[in-house]
Amino acid sequence: MAIVLGPNQYGKAENRVVRTQRDTPRHEIRDINVSSALRGDFSAAHLEGDQSAVLPTDTQKNTAYAYAKEQGLTSIEDYGLALARHYVDDVEPVQGARIEIEEFAWERVSIDGVEHDHTWVRRGQEVRLAAVTVEGTADAQQTWVTGGLKDLVILKSTGSEFHGFLTDPYTTLVPTTDRVMATSLVATWHYSSLDVDWEAAYAGVKNVLVRTFAEVHSLALQQTLFQMGKRVLEAYGFIAEVRLSAPNKHHFLYDLGRFGLENANEVFHADDRPYGLIQASVLRDDAPAAGPAWDAYTGLV
Numbered sequence: 267m268a269i270v271l272g273p274n275q276y277g278k279a280e281n282r283v284v285r286t287q288r289d290t291p292r293h294e295i296r297d298i299n300v301s302s303a304l305r306g307d308f309s310a311a312h313l314e315g316d317q318s319a320v321l322p323t324d325t326q327k328n329t330a331y332a333y334a335k336e337q338g339l340t341s342i343e344d345y346g347l348a349l350a351r352h353y354v355d356d357v358e359p360v361q362g363a364r365i366e367i368e369e370f371a372w373e374r375v376s377i378d379g380v381e382h383d384h385t386w387v388r389r390g391q392e393v394r395l396a397a398v399t400v401e402g403t404a405d406a407q408q409t410w411v412t413g414g415l416k417d418l419v420i421l422k423s424t425g426s427e428f429h430g431f432l433t434d435p436y437t438t439l440v441p442t443t444d445r446v447m448a449t450s451l452v453a454t455w456h457y458s459s460l461d462v463d464w465e466a467a468y469a470g471v472k473n474v475l476v477r478t479f480a481e482v483h484s485l486a487l488q489q490t491l492f493q494m495g496k497r498v499l500e501a502y503g504f505i506a507e508v509r510l511s512a513p514n515k516h517h518f519l520y521d522l523g524r525f526g527l528e529n530a531n532e533v534f535h536a537d538d539r540p541y542g543l544i545q546a547s548v549l550r551d552d553a554p555a556a557g558p559a560w561d562a563y564t565g566l567v
């Protein structure tokens with residue numbers, strides 16, 4: 267029996283990079299949390315303490331900031347692609363690189379209806395996600411890009427039912443034909459092409475997800491999730507798979523009868539835990555193999 271080194275990767279996680287563009291009086295801003303992980307033969311570092319193949323994580327941090335300047339940050343996908351390709355193309359021992367990015371949105375402040383040039387408020391909405399994996403060099407190079415969002419808190423006050431479920435001696439849930447449905451959606455999607463307008467695709471997918479949540483008369487969160495994924499795939503031929511994770515943020519009718527008050531689906535207790543957690547992947551039956559597209563590094567993306 268021998269004890270051997272298994273899969274390993276290393277990098278700098280959660281570099282908080284804020285890139286402003288200030289060439290004109292009207293500035294632009296992008297605010298990201300970027301992580302890089304390098305894969306390759308780093309066995310000497312693990313087995314012998316030999317660092318000769320190890321590009322320090324500190325260097326990876328510096329590169330994230332330098333690339334924000336040199337490459338710009340017009341979309342997190344393009345920035346991630348540039349970083350990942352740099353590591354596999356330019357750093358000899360690196361055989362694969364994964365770049366994971368969260369983006370926090372800022373909204374330009376308006377004063378008396380006029381947009382301010384250089385002041386924003388943080389948008390309380392979702393965090394945008396991207397992950398780029400590049401493996402191999404030169405002609406044998408393969409690239410996988412996923413996009414996504416998380417913390418998209420969305421609620422509908424009707425148009426949701428849940429009944430007809432399996433029961434057993436422990437079942438107490440009361441069937442309902444009218445309930446509040448709410449979630450904090452995580453959705454990620456795998457692009458089967460790199461020839462994509464990343465900004466437009468993100469905005470479009472988010473729009474389809476939100477619209478579907480609103481429009482589908484839901485018999486279960488499961489049904490809503492499938493419809494969300496399906497409609498994204500129908501709208502965007504260059505997306506191969508959508509993965510959805512949705513905590514069911516339960517809203518329980520509060521018992522006002524004890525005070526002689528009627529409660530016709532008007533007053534709820536918003537419970538934070540436990541929560542149902544519904545997860546589904548929706549994909550084309552001829553989707554190309556996802557390879558390492560979903561192999562997470564930080565778990566944030």
Ligand SMILES: O=c1[nH]c(=O)c2[nH]c(=O)[nH]c2[nH]1
Pocket residue numbers: 428439485486487488514542544
């Ligand atoms: O949309 C739902 N799906 C479930 O699986 C479930 N289970 C439950 O208790 N409530 C709900 N709601």
